[in-house]
Amino acid sequence: MSCSFKRGDLVRFDLLHTIGVVIDVQEIQEFTEENKVDDEIIYDVLVYWCDSEPFWCLEFTLEHVLK
Numbered sequence: 250m251s252c253s254f255k256r257g258d259l260v261r262f263d264l265l266h267t268i269g270v271v272i273d274v275q276e277i278q279e280f281t282e283e284n285k286v287d288d289e290i291i292y293d294v295l296v297y298w299c300d301s302e303p304f305w306c307l308e309f310t311l312e313h314v315l316k
Contacts, residue, residue: 252292252308259314260296269296
């Protein structure tokens with residue numbers, strides 16, 4: 250399974266609803282096989298937020314604003 254986000258996607262954080270743009274996506278290597286469920290790959294998404302602060306977020310904490 251691949252990440253549901255790609256560079257240029259407009260996203261918001263579930264709890265804060267801050268708007269940002271995805272600038273990078275990376276598979277998280279630190280999760281061991283015993284932590285994965287059904288061979289799920291966990292992704293880290295670098296988002297440039299509207300307050301000019303880039304921040305790494307786990308994929309499941311984000312929502313697409315437009316798809």
